[in-house]
Structures are given as structure tokens and as C-alpha cells.
Amino acid sequence: DTGVSQNPRHKITKRGQNVTFRCDPISEHNRLYWYRQTLGQGPEFLTYFQNEAQLEKSRLLSDRFSAERPKGSFSTLEIQRTEQGDSAMYLCASSSTGLAGTQYFGPGTRLLVL
């Protein structure tokens, strides 16, 4: 069991650029979640997938954000036309279905928009 992995771990970009993050979940988990965490705050839910279907999206997920999980395995989160307010840690988690569906988190991708 290799755990949840995220790449890159750090990203610095200029305002207006597009960025893409990748998350590889635990292999047998069919649910995948994205959260955003700003400095000094708890994580906030963005979206989640069951297999390749995106089942729920937060109002935090503006039109500039898009997430995909094309084959039900890894997922990508893209932010278009980045703004300074997008600077945060982006966390991915995965879980199995059912009552034991505890979410296990990856190390996160820290984004800094200059």
C-alpha cells in the first residue's frame, strides 16, 4: 500500500497562468476528494469523484477550476487564470465505499501565485 501521492509538491506561478495538479489515490479506493487549505485554516471541501463520475462540487469551485478523473484512477485539478487568492495547499484524499470509507490524505500541493 503506497498511500496517496500528489505532484508536484510545490508550485510557484505568476498571476494569470494555468496550473495543473495530479493526485494518485490508494489503488483499491474508488472515491477521490479534493480539498483546499489556506494558511491557519482547516481544509475545505472542493469536489469528489466516485470512480470517474464527479458527484459533488462545492461553491468554492469557481468556473476557473476543473477536476477530472478520466479512468477512475488518478485525478487532475486544473486552475485557469490563477489569482493571488488561489494560493493555498491543495489536498487530495481517497477512500473506499461503504461505512469504512475513511479518507486518507496525500501530502498536498502547495501553490503560490505571485
Next chain:
Amino acid sequence: AQSVTQPDIHITVSEGASLELRCNYSYGATPYLFWYVQSPGQGLQLLLKYFSGDTLVQGIKGFEAEFKRSQSSFNLRKPSVHWSDAAEYFCAVGGEGNMLTFGGGTRLMVKP
């Protein structure tokens, strides 16, 4: 709507002293409750969880938490804190399979 309150933003304890971190939640149905720990710049590690059954749950690293439905609380405890426990602790509530709602976190500092 579900919510979690962690009333203490910072707590400092001496090494070897006992610890209790408070968590109060609001949730319309039977909640699933979690405590996670986060070291600086890292992701979240699960300490323990409550789904049903015994209201006192044991976790990793010597932590335990007690679910009290009448008080809507799920406080985290440890009898003797180690310097390596210094980190940020998050309480979270969720239903089956869907999003977790986290509290604002409690930063624990440990004095030698």
C-alpha cells in the same frame, strides 16, 4: 448544514502532562467523527475515528477520544504528551462517502 468548532486555537502543555483538545460539531444525522494531525507543510494523518458503538475510541500514538451525543462533542485526549506530538490537530465530521467538514484546528505546542 454541518459544522465543527475547535474553541482553542493554540494550546501549550509541558512534556509528560495530559492533554485534552475540544471539538464540538453540528450535524443533522448520526455523525461520523474524525481526528487528524498535520505536521508543518504535510498532509493529514488519521488519528482515530468514530462511526458507531463504543463511545470511547482508541487511536494511534496513544490518543483516545470520547463521543458525547448530548454535548455534541468529540474531545481528543492523551494522558502523557511527548515533544513529537507538537503539531496541528483537526476535528472533522462527515456522513458516509461524502465530504468532510473540518474545524479550524488547534495548534499544540509542547514545552520541555
